[in-house]
Amino acid sequence: MKQLTMSLLATVMLHAMTNAQQEIPLYTTVPNSIPAENLEKSVTGADGITRVSNVSEPSIAVYKAEGGSGKQPAVIICPGGGYSILAISHEGVDVARAFNDMGVTAFVLKYRLPDDRIMTDKSIGPLQDAERAIQWVREHAAEYNINPHKIGIMGFSAGGHLASTLSTHYMDAVITNPKKTALRPDFSILIYPVISFNDSLGHRGSRERLIGKTPATAVIQKYSNELRVNKKTPPAFLVHAKDDRTVPWQNSELYYEALLKNKVAARVFYYEKGGHGFGMRNKTSDVKWMDVLKKWMEEQHIL
Structure with a gap:
């Protein structure tokens, strides 16, 4: 009986180890950094959401899809939080596990939040981490059975701004890229994303944290990603609620219209209600946007 119990325990431990997620530092030496105390903190609120703040050592957590045949698609997930925190559970880990059920390997990106305390130039810090994430995933695609030509970026809210920035600024390398790995x-996949930094639609908090309180017009335009779309911008799927008072739904509409104008494949899915920050589950509707996304990914031959 004791032997059976020990055997069972060993099996449970092996299963846990097999399914444990890897967390991999993005860099050996973090670029654009100022030596400072690591003040990173993770707090789970009464709402059950885990929020991470003061990220100075960026990483990616690997959620490997099991089974399936052939090379799998992959997605890098950027949680939101107004460039102030990362809502890493319901806009990161939970989403990664849902992608695993679709046969997609997911990487949750714990990116640096703009901070003059730890960065020489806070405006490029998050983009450096997004570029490095896609560089790393593409360069390690074979190890994770990933199709290097089916690697996407996903973001929620300010994470959506980061994802759309990578999608429209990928030619502007802000990291070293000795292998000339494609950063596009x-x-x-952009979920209630901050897209524009203009005065009427931009999320003021995200804008101020990334580019300061009195940015030049040229800088505002640079990071208003609807203005950066061209014919080589990646296809996109967007989700927004029309009663979102934090990030107006027109952010998604502007990006969607810019994609169509440039003949880039795009789909936008609107909820009438739901507000902001609902993650995968909009409680006001029976329609799950992840189901709509899955169909779009099939149509685009990603799945």
Whole structure:
């Protein structure tokens, strides 16, 4: 009986180890950094959401899809939080596990939040981490059975701004890239995203944290990603609620219209209600946007 119990325990431990997620530092030496105390903190609120703040050592957590045949698609997930925190559970880990059920390997990106305390130039810090994430995933695609031509970027809220920035600024390398690895995502998934930094639609908090309180007009335009779309911008799927008072739904509409104008494949899915920050589950509707996304990914031959 004791032997059986020990055997069972060993099996449970082996299963846990097999399914444990890897967390991999993005860099050996973090670029654009100022030596400072690591003040990173993770707090789970009464709402059950885990929020991470003061990220100075960026990483990616690997959620490997099991089974399936052939090379799998992959998605890098950027949680939101107004460039102030990362809502890493319901806009990161939970989403990664849902992608695993679809046969997609997911990587949750714990990116640096703009901070003059730890960065020489806070405006490029998050983009450096997004570029490095796609560089790393593409360069390690074979190890994870990933199709290197089906690697997407996904973001929620301010994470959506980061994802759309990578999608429209990928030619502007802000990291070293000795292998000249392609930094362009193959597709984008943008959930109630901050897209524009203009005065009427931009999320003021995200804008101020990334580019300061008194940015030049040229800088505002640079990071208003609807203005950066061209014919080579990756196809995109967008989700927004029309009663979102934090990030107006027109952010998604502007990006969607810019993609169509440039003949880039795109789909936008609107909820009438739901507000902001609902993650995968909009409680006001029976329609799950992840189901709509899955169909779009099939149509785009990603799945």
